[in-house]
Amino acid sequence: MRVKICGITCAGDAEMAAAAGADALGLVFYAKSPRHVTTEQAAEIARSVPPFVPLVGLFVNTPPQEVNDILAAVPLNLLQFHGEETAPYCEQFRRPYIKALRMKPEMDVVAAMAAHPRARGFLLDAYRPGVPGGTGESFDWQRVPRDTGQHIILAGGLTPDNVSEAIRVAVPGAVDVSGGVEMAPGRKDPQRVAAFVRAARETQNMTSAGAGERAGAGKCEGVEK
Ligand SMILES: O=C(O)c1ccccc1N[C@@H]1O[C@H](COP(=O)(O)O)[C@@H](O)[C@H]1O
Numbered sequence: 001m002r003v004k005i006c007g008i009t010c011a012g013d014a015e016m017a018a019a020a021g022a023d024a025l026g027l028v029f030y031a032k033s034p035r036h037v038t039t040e041q042a043a044e045i046a047r048s049v050p051p052f053v054p055l056v057g058l059f060v061n062t063p064p065q066e067v068n069d070i071l072a073a074v075p076l077n078l079l080q081f082h083g084e085e086t087a088p089y090c091e092q093f094r095r096p097y098i099k100a101l102r103m104k105p106e107m108d109v110v111a112a113m114a115a116h117p118r119a120r121g122f123l124l125d126a127y128r129p130g131v132p133g134g135t136g137e138s139f140d141w142q143r144v145p146r147d148t149g150q151h152i153i154l155a156g157g158l159t160p161d162n163v164s165e166a167i168r169v170a171v172p173g174a175v176d177v178s179g180g181v182e183m184a185p186g187r188k189d190p191q192r193v194a195a196f197v198r199a200a201r202e203t204q205n206m207t208s209a210g211a212g213e214r215a216g217a218g219k220c221e222g223v224e225k
Pocket of ligand 1 (some may be wrong): 006007026028030033058060082125132133134135136137155156157158174176177178179180215
């Protein structure tokens, strides 16, 4: 089970989360978030991240020039679009991206995924009108579609106490957390981060969840084994 710790605001928290075993770290470039980082802060955090821990940049309906300016200054490995961004918008940056889908009750999740054929994965988050994410609220994990052939990242109100149950019900390929591992808005709690990573990893051993189980995983076109 892969784990992303989102909303890192300082180099110390980045080092701590990486040491706790996080597979990816998220930086929030959304000005209204309590976890917002400036380009300069993000560049400093990036310098503290060890090799092989990807950095994810989170954007909400950001003007393209602003995204490009950040990309020029911060070595982001993956973009996470958390607003109403269209596929052409997301694809213009020529970087791998994941699209966040906020689980509005009437939303057709599979159709929403089909609208982003080049997305590397889909992060499913709780829906609260007027708030793009990071709400600390969860949604009905039974609504996570199975057998979509997509990488699904479960988010929204996850904590060290509920992440095992969430994984068992939703069977995602990865989990993403922000508020549930904080001691104060924007500051991560080392104990909660470690407990979250541990709980997520231990649960994988009990379920068949994982990106390696997608259809076609382990097969290469034209290569006989
Ligand atoms: O973290 C934020 O402040 C944020 C702001 C705007 C959009 C998304 C945001 N965070 C993402 O939301 C999920 C869920 O957050 P939480 O765990 O419920 O606090 C988080 O994993 C981030 O990817």
